[in-house]
Amino acid sequence: MNQNDIAWVMAFLCESCFSFMWLLVTNVTWSPAEHKPYPDRLDERVHDLPSLDMFVSTADPVREPPIIVVNTVLSLLAVNYPPNKLACYVSDDGCSPLTYFSLKEAFKFAKIWVPFCKKYNVGVRAPFKYFLSPVVSSEDSEFSNDWNMMKREYENLSQKVEDATGDSHWFDADDDFEAFSNTKPTDHSTIVKVIWENKGGVGNEQEVPPFVYISREKQPSYVHHYKAGAMNFLVRVSGLMTNAPYMLDVDCDMYATDADAVRKAMCIFLEESMNPNHCAFVQYVCDSKAEGFNLLQSFLERGVAGIQGSVYTGSGCFHTRRVMYGLYPDDVEDNGSLSSVATRKLSAEKTLAEMFGISKELVKSAARALQRKANPQNNFTNSIEAATEVGNIHYEYQTSWGKTIGWLYDSILEDVNTCIAIHSRGWTSSLISSDPPSFKGCMPPIGPEAMLQKQRFSTGALEIFFNKQSPLIGMFQQKIRLRQWLVYLSITMSSLGSLPMLFYCLLPAYCLLHDSTLFPKGLWLGINLTFVGMHCIYTLWKFMRPGLSVDFWYPSFCGSLFSIFDITLKLLGISKTVFVVTKKTVPATKLGSKDGPPQRGDDSQVDDTLYLLPATFILLVNVAALADYLVGQQLWSHSDQRGGSGLAEASGCTFVAMLFLPVLKGRVLAAPKARDRRFKPLSLSLSLSLSLLHSMAPSAQSPLLTSEGDEKYANVKWEELGFALTPTDYMYVAKCKQGESFSQGKVVPLW
Ligand SMILES: O=c1ccn([C@@H]2O[C@H](COP(=O)(O)OP(=O)(O)O[C@H]3O[C@H](CO)[C@@H](O)[C@H](O)[C@H]3O)[C@@H](O)[C@H]2O)c(=O)[nH]1
Ligand SMILES: [Mn+2]
Numbered sequence: 171m172n173q174n175d176i177a178w179v180m181a182f183l184c185e186s187c188f189s190f191m192w193l194l195v196t197n198v199t200w201s202p203a204e205h206k207p208y209p210d211r212l213d214e215r216v217h218d219l220p221s222l223d224m225f226v227s228t229a230d231p232v233r234e235p236p237i238i239v240v241n242t243v244l245s246l247l248a249v250n251y252p253p254n255k256l257a258c259y260v261s262d263d264g265c266s267p268l269t270y271f272s273l274k275e276a277f278k279f280a281k282i283w284v285p286f287c288k289k290y291n292v293g294v295r296a297p298f299k300y301f302l303s304p305v306v307s308s309e310d311s312e313f314s315n316d317w318n319m320m321k322r323e324y325e326n327l328s329q330k331v332e333d334a335t336g337d338s339h340w341f342d343a344d345d346d347f348e349a350f351s352n353t354k355p356t357d358h359s360t361i362v363k364v365i366w367e368n369k370g371g372v373g374n375e376q377e378v379p380p381f382v383y384i385s386r387e388k389q390p391s392y393v394h395h396y397k398a399g400a401m402n403f404l405v406r407v408s409g410l411m412t413n414a415p416y417m418l419d420v421d422c423d424m425y426a427t428d429a430d431a432v433r434k435a436m437c438i439f440l441e442e443s444m445n446p447n448h449c450a451f452v453q454y455v456c457d458s459k460a461e462g463f464n465l466l467q468s469f470l471e472r473g474v475a476g477i478q479g480s481v482y483t484g485s486g487c488f489h490t491r492r493v494m495y496g497l498y499p500d501d502v503e504d505n506g507s508l509s510s511v512a513t514r515k516l517s518a519e520k521t522l523a524e525m526f527g528i529s530k531e532l533v534k535s536a537a538r539a540l541q542r543k544a545n546p547q548n549n550f551t552n553s554i555e556a557a558t559e560v561g562n563i564h565y566e567y568q569t570s571w572g573k574t575i576g577w578l579y580d581s582i583l584e585d586v587n588t589c590i591a592i593h594s595r596g597w598t599s600s601l602i603s604s605d606p607p608s609f610k611g612c613m614p615p616i617g618p619e620a621m622l623q624k625q626r627f628s629t630g631a632l633e634i635f636f637n638k639q640s641p642l643i644g645m646f647q648q649k650i651r652l653r654q655w656l657v658y659l660s661i662t663m664s665s666l667g668s669l670p671m672l673f674y675c676l677l678p679a680y681c682l683l684h685d686s687t688l689f690p691k692g693l694w695l696g697i698n699l700t701f702v703g704m705h706c707i708y709t710l711w712k713f714m715r716p717g718l719s720v721d722f723w724y725p726s727f728c729g730s731l732f733s734i735f736d737i738t739l740k741l742l743g744i745s746k747t748v749f750v751v752t753k754k755t756v757p758a759t760k761l762g763s764k765d766g767p768p769q770r771g772d773d774s775q776v777d778d779t780l781y782l783l784p785a786t787f788i789l790l791v792n793v794a795a796l797a798d799y800l801v802g803q804q805l806w807s808h809s810d811q812r813g814g815s816g817l818a819e820a821s822g823c824t825f826v827a828m829l830f831l832p833v834l835k836g837r838v839l840a841a842p843k844a845r846d847r848r849f850k851p852l853s854l855s856l857s858l859s860l861s862l863l864h865s866m867a868p869s870a871q872s873p874l875l876t877s878e879g880d881e882k883y884a885n886v887k888w889e890e891l892g893f894a895l896t897p898t899d900y901m902y903v904a905k906c907k908q909g910e911s912f913s914q915g916k917v918v919p920l921w
Contacts, residue, residue: 225401235754237272241425272331285376418432449479627733
């Protein structure tokens with residue numbers, strides 16, 4: 171194979187991969203759908219609304235400042251829904267007294283915040299966001315007085331949380347914090363604290379729903395399965411205390427912006443046309459602008475929702491407890507009760523104990539949940555002992571938790587992983603896309619944190635690709651629909667697309683360095699350029715439409731590349747995948763500052779040396795190839811007739827270099843205070859890239875010679891020699907007499 175063939179075969183393979191990916195994505199966008207709920211009509215239809223358990227998970231008081239968790243919790247406690255039908259559970263994987271302290275303070279504030287929100291029908295019920303807009307009312311009105319009082323109270327709350335940060339004397343004096351003494355985030359026993367329980371439970375609108383803080387046991391040598399583990403503990407504790415048929419999962423950094431979010435979700439669950447195949451979960455389209463590169467949310471979600479149902483994206487999602495407990499649609503009768511087969515299968519207490527673990531109380535509550543029966547009236551405090559038991563590190567040993575029930579464990583992308591399992595059982599799901607979005611997040615700014623997050627997503631997706639849920643095999647065994655299966659194939663293998671992308675970015679440079687052709691000539695080049703141009707404009711439009719900058723593309727490309735490396739190490743058994751919690755920025759609380767677009771993350775603690783490597787390498791290779799072309803090959807006398815590389819390849823190189831230049835420019839020209847810190851990673855990646863470049867460039871020996879094994883050959887383009895006379899400097903002479911064989915020949919100079 172000559173150089174041209176290598177380049178063309180590579181180009182063909184890369185193009186084939188892109189086309190396959192494009193087909194997968196096109197399949198997603200064919201039939202977009204979303205649900206439009208009418209919450210006002212809900213009361214006419216349903217007189218006894220079902221209960222809902224709301225889960226918030228947090229893991230690290232430093233990367234997830236408690237004031238963020240407080241705002242999330244307050245936005246949920248104040249939703250428009252009967253408070254006696256709600257309960258809020260916060261799981262703290264950081265076992266932080268500061269988080270617990272902040273939540274206790276938040277409850278005191280909630281006692282005035284919830285009535286205020288309901289009295290004045292406040293829109294956004296996360297106080298930090300609400301107080302960003304000035305009061306629109308006459309100075310001395312009752313509302314304006316209440317507003318000013320609430321704002322002062324919220325500022326007091328924020329101040330208390332800030333003062334308590336890094337100052338443990340706030341907790342030391344209080345016996346309630348005893349459980350936190352001598353604990354480490356990675357080494358402590360289970361803590362369950364009922365911050366507030368609504369003992370009366372008569373459904374007064376002004377009440378604060380029950381509110382519980384939990385932190386499961388941890389030991390350094392035990393795997394705890396990150397968010398999935400935390401969610402399963404939340405399911406168990408809530409099962410013991412309230413056992414609501416529906417559960418809402420919200421990340422600590424995502425607050426509800428719509429007071430009717432719960433009622434809207436119930437509109438879908440309680441649809442009259444409900445059949446056993448009805449919705450397993452309702453996912454909200456969360457505000458993805460801040461999330462940046464998460465394009466799935468912004469336009470693919472609706473597409474998937476039109477097939478078998480939206481994908482669960484980890485936050486802003488309402489689940490049904492029965493489905494999470496492993497039910498199949500066939501297990502449910504048309505009227506919602508369990509089928510007789512399922513009842514027989516599940517009623518044996520032994521089976522349930524094998525699935526749900528040894529806690530008798532939990533087994534009983536699971537049996538009730540499966541039959542849609544409520545827990546008998548019970549004090550929360552009476553369940554603390556049982557709740558502590560189900561938080562034990564050994565509790566899930568030899569049970570179905572994380573395998574067939576609850577959030578699944580075999581990928582750090584637990585949301586998609588769990589969602590595949592639900593759809594594989596034949597359930598459908600729904601999507602609500604309200605404008606403005608009903609849940610909004612504080613997502614990482616563009617920069618290393620975003621790359622780390624993207625790398626985690628991609629590694630998790632690849633983990634699914636190789637686990638037992640893999641879409642590669644799933645299609646043949648499960649009840650998943652064909653196009654839904656293609657969606658999961660596209661999600662789980664999308665990061666593999668970064669490899670052909672990498673090769674493609676290097677291909678024009680390779681051709682220039684080896685003087686071979688990549689693009690066709692003449693008319694064909696024109697056609698080619700038209701298609702490439704159209705594709706570039708289309709891709710740009712796709713990025714710009716949801717209001718993103720092209721900058722967002724890089725974390726996705728780079729994170730995907732690194733995830734391939736991660737998963738290879740995992741498959742070889744060299745390392746394990748880790749869930750690094752994304753750093754959250756504290757929301758602005760000052761009046762007048764607004765929730766603007768994400769900023770570059772210059773205060774990140776993530777060292778971005780390695781993340782800059784692909785960009786630096788690609789840029790250097792392309793610049794080096796261009797320099798070689800301009801200087802070594804003399805651009806202006808270079809003739810395309812030789813069949814080697816020409817202006818088209820050089821333009822390709824320039825295009826690629828221009829794509830990557832902003833990434834590096836952005837990092838080097840970052841805020842001045844960050845520049846010194848940036849310089850070190852940049853110089854390191856420069857040197858790493860230079861050594862890689864050195865190994866990629868053609869051999870640095872005499873330009874006339876190439877080596878293969880031990881032998882030396884003239885560097886001749888054999889296929890271009892033809893039959894015409896070709897002048898040479900040397901000739902091979904071997905003499906022979908008639909009838910005899912040739913003597914040993916030798917190469918002699920011509921003069
Ligand atoms: O050991 C852990 C790690 C994380 N979390 C919580 O999980 C949530 C998500 O973590 P975050 O760092 O914010 O990740 P994101 O990338 O923003 O989250 C998206 O992607 C994750 C999967 O990678 C999903 O778990 C999330 O729901 C989804 O919003 C947060 O509330 C964390 O507190 C835990 O409770 N325990
Ligand atoms: Mn998050």
